[in-house]
Amino acid sequence: MALSEHEEALLQQMEEALYAEDPRFASRIEKTKSRGLGRGRVLAGIVAGVAGLALVVVSAMSSYIWLGAVGFAVMVAGIVYAITPSKTKLAAVGTDGQPKPRAGGKAKANASRQGGSFMERLEERWEKRRRDQW
Numbered sequence: 001m002a003l004s005e006h007e008e009a010l011l012q013q014m015e016e017a018l019y020a021e022d023p024r025f026a027s028r029i030e031k032t033k034s035r036g037l038g039r040g041r042v043l044a045g046i047v048a049g050v051a052g053l054a055l056v057v058v059s060a061m062s063s064y065i066w067l068g069a070v071g072f073a074v075m076v077a078g079i080v081y082a083i084t085p086s087k088t089k090l091a092a093v094g095t096d097g098q099p100k101p102r103a104g105g106k107a108k109a110n111a112s113r114q115g116g117s118f119m120e121r122l123e124e125r126w127e128k129r130r131r132d133q134w
Contacts, residue, residue: 038086045082049075 003011018025055071058064 048078
């Protein structure tokens with residue numbers, strides 16, 4: 001059922017208000033919506049599971065026990081692959097709601113160059129949040 005023009009405009013305004021109020025939350029919600037299992041992943045897992053089951057059946061009819069073990073491993077791996085979601089990382093979001101570019105290996109180098117221990121950096125972040133709240 002399609003939305004009317006008024007409903008679409010209202011929905012657009014609500015979305016813009018959400019991005020303006022809490023851009024990080026809005027970005028995370030948008031990323032998690034698109035991070036489902038995926039049809040290709042499920043299909044590949046099912047095919048691998050069926051192929052593994054076929055190997056188990058073939059090994060039961062023949063005297064190749066090792067083939068049954070391999071078939072069982074392929075079947076379990078296919079099922080696990082089908083039911084686990086892909087691990088896509090969420091992009092960092094700036095205060096304006098736009099995703100920040102990924103730094104790759106530069107982020108670790110910058111973190112070590114900043115100096116201070118992990119706990120000192122956490123304490124600095126905590127103090128910054130407390131200052132921003134008041």
